[in-house]
Amino acid sequence: MSVDTFGEAPDAPAGRSGGSxxxxxxxxxxxxxxxxxxxxxxxxxxxxxxxxxxxxxxxxxxxxxxxxxxxxxxxxxxxxxxxxxxxxxxxxxxxxxxxxxxxxxxxxxxxxxxxxxxxxxxxxxxxDLGRAPTLEDKLRGSDARVAERSLLSWARSLGRMHATTAGREADFDALLRRLGGPVKQKKQTTAAPRELPDLLAELGVAMPAEVREFADHAWEQAPAGTYRAFSPVDLSPDNNLVTDSGVRFLDFERGQVRDALIDAAHLRVPFGSGADPQALPAGMCEAMIAVWRAEVSAIWPALADTDTLSVLLLDHQFALVCLRTWDCLAAGCEMVAALVTWWRDLAADATRAGEHRLAGYADDVAAALDSRFGPGLALPLYPAFR
The missing domain is CATH 3.30.200.20 (Phosphorylase Kinase; domain 1)
Structure with a gap:
């Protein structure tokens, strides 16, 4: 499993843009x-x-x-x-x-x-797209309807991006080669698959063999999926402008072609790669997935089937939540409320998909995290939805 599969940036360049x-x-x-x-x-x-x-x-x-x-x-x-x-x-x-x-x-x-x-x-x-507000601005504003429309526009633009760049990996590689960049970047592996079960066992939650098999499959599927398209990788809400023509993506410094379902998993773990993720109201994530699917199903007809898409998304969602949990527990981060929320959401999605052992395990992890670092941990809603 590569560290940057889900959007992490190993050895990120030092400094911030700005200017003397x-x-x-x-x-x-x-x-x-x-x-x-x-x-x-x-x-x-x-x-x-x-x-x-x-x-x-x-x-x-x-x-x-x-x-x-x-x-x-x-x-x-x-x-x-x-x-x-x-x-x-x-x-x-x-x-x-x-x-x-x-x-x-x-x-x-x-x-x-x-x-x-x-x-x-x-x-x-x-x-120059001008001084349009970012998606972050809309989420931290005071108008829930505007924030909801902006999120759906974001999901639609993401789906359109995937649909229009599917099958263009060879073009991307050829362009990169002309600029002298390595076509296939060397991936830095993560210890998450090996270390996370032990970290969670320290909280009193042992990973059952059936769930470990599911996890192994999820880790393998994430970087090797077949639904390949361009991804900006950094899906933070402040990297998206809300314009009259829809949401437009900025900052492609980590842009690459990868499995589009990795991006789609971020619709269930909204802005999970960001520094300060917050929660969305009930039903919002599934609404965004429906909008995204409407854009890509003509290119990838298999994803028009709800059951097929649910199974594929669950793999990527599980791997993403596991990676974020390992990041946090291994580094001692302060995003435990986010982890509790994401594991609870994973339990609900696994239940709907009929993966009851995974659902039970996810519930146990959420409860153990809340018991150790809480109690009563949960992500607050973005301000627009409060």
Whole structure:
């Protein structure tokens, strides 16, 4: 099982995007150079505004001060530092991801358009989607209906992303090869499958042989699934803009082609990769899955069958919850309320799928976690739903 299968970032690049005066000037200069190369004429940028983020790039919004072309009024520049030897290159991942989508029609492009890029300068110039709110903003707002519509739009955009990129792994690999990136990244394995049963046994919950077999199958299925499509990997709500045309994804620094059901499992464990996940109201997760399935079932007809999809999602959901639990218990994190909630949800989903031994085990784990670290632990709802 690879650490990054479910969105973890082993050896994540140091630092955060932002910018000193020098780095902003360098980003603007690189942006002007790549635009001049792309369009064959001088394009002057002005009024740079630093946009913060979690990646290594300096990200700047700039106004086009002068240009002989009909370019948009503003654009966004992402300027990357040198790659770190032996690690995946976030510039290559993001550049290739945007290239993959730029070849699609505007209707099928679930992200900003790539306007220009240059490998040696390690710079991207992309469409500016403006000051639209993020999905995080909607979830932490005060309007439940707006938050619900935004979540369904997010699930729809995720499904459209999967449907339009299914079968394009060879294209992604070819583009990555042109930028000099490794087509098949070396995966860093995790000790979670080996260590988690012992960590839970210390809480008084032994994993039955039947559940261990289910777990082994889930760990094997997660990275090797057949429903392969592009994934942004980082599914945090602050990486999605809620626009008039629907939710649009940002930040593809870890973009890759993988089993789309890994992303779909995050619809049952909403924003489980984030630093501060909270809960959604009853029925919301299944509503998002239904919207996602409506987008992908034409490409993958087998997923139109409710029972088939339920079985596949349960595998990935179980592996995801196990990985998050191992992360937390091994590192001593403070997300135990999230773990309790996710194990309870897993128990309910396993019961609906007829996996009663797994459901019983999940209930026992939730109770043991609550007894050790609680009592009364549960994720609060996002503010919009309180």
């Amino acid at each position: 005066g020098r780095s902003v000037d360098a980003a603007v200069a690189a942006g002007e150079a790549v635009l001049a190369h792309r369009f064959g004429s001088t394009i002057t940028l002005a009024e740079p505004e630093v946009l913060t983020g979690s990646g290594p790039a300096t990200v700047v919004r700039a106004r086009i001060a002068s240009s002989p072309f009909g370019l948009p009024r503003t654009l966004v520049i992402k300027h990357y530092p040198a790659a770190r030897p032996g690690l995946p290159d976030p510039f290559a991942q993001e550049a290739v991801s945007y290239q993959l989508f730029t070849a699609l029609s505007a209707e099928d492009r679930m992200c900003p358009e790539l306007l220009a890029h240059h490998g040696p300068e390690r710079v991207l110039v992309i469409e």
